[in-house]
Amino acid sequence: MAKNRENPGLDRLLAWLTFFSLLAALYLALVYAPTEKTMGDVQRIFYFHVASAWIGMFAFLVVFVASIAYLASKDTKWDIYAYTSAEIGVIFTTVVLVTGPIWAYPIWHTWWSWDPRLTTTLIMWFLYLAYGKIRSSLGEEEKRARLAAVFGIISFVDVPIVFMSIRWWKTLHPAPVVGGSQGLALAGGMIPAFFVSLFAFTLLYLFFMRRSVRIERMRAEVRAIKENL
Numbered sequence: 001m002a003k004n005r006e007n008p009g010l011d012r013l014l015a016w017l018t019f020f021s022l023l024a025a026l027y028l029a030l031v032y033a034p035t036e037k038t039m040g041d042v043q044r045i046f047y048f049h050v051a052s053a054w055i056g057m058f059a060f061l062v063v064f065v066a067s068i069a070y071l072a073s074k075d076t077k078w079d080i081y082a083y084t085s086a087e088i089g090v091i092f093t094t095v096v097l098v099t100g101p102i103w104a105y106p107i108w109h110t111w112w113s114w115d116p117r118l119t120t121t122l123i124m125w126f127l128y129l130a131y132g133k134i135r136s137s138l139g140e141e142e143k144r145a146r147l148a149a150v151f152g153i154i155s156f157v158d159v160p161i162v163f164m165s166i167r168w169w170k171t172l173h174p175a176p177v178v179g180g181s182q183g184l185a186l187a188g189g190m191i192p193a194f195f196v197s198l199f200a201f202t203l204l205y206l207f208f209m210r211r212s213v214r215i216e217r218m219r220a221e222v223r224a225i226k227e228n229l
Contacts, residue, residue, distance in 0.1 A: 011210065018207045021200035025051075028193035036187075045103040047193050051201040052095040053121075057159050059089030059205060060128060064156040067149035076220065079145040082152055083135045084212035086128050088205055093125045116165040124162055127155040141223075 029047035036043035062085040070078035100118065101111040112118065135148035165171065186194060 018203040025197040025200040033193040034189045047197040049099040051197040052092045056092035059085045063152045067152040080216045116169040120162045124158045
């Protein structure tokens, strides 16, 4: 049986940090940040939309790295990291795909446009749904983990395409606020709201990750016990 890796103190600390950082992000985004002159209050969705997008792509980067590590080492811990990060990445990307149209409709007068950023993000979402389906499918455990790892590595090709889409092609999507040609394209009061939201969502990812990894390890232990009966 695997060594117990639980650390209740760290879990509680992470939970409270996540809770208070999310409260701070809500306050800064909805109250403190100035109202954008052109788009009005609907622009406040930006702080959660963009933070979710960044964390979603980061989660898929973890899938990519962990999948390579699994193929190289055959250590099941990397397979667990990849699978749990993919599940969490899908959640954050779903938030992106839901908040995007809510923000877009008052501005573009349409809920959806086959804009390069939107289209490539939707493709990324489907790819990682497929990854999860492969990883959780029936069959020999090592074989499906190996297949999922290969698929996760290949699927990552779309992630930099999503990131670069508004730089490579003409798009309705707003220009990048970080790393664009104008540097940090945010008004002064918007900067802390953006970075605190990003920090809060990063902590939320870590909180979900620790819980999900623990659950997957327990499932693996239960399967091992059943096999030995």
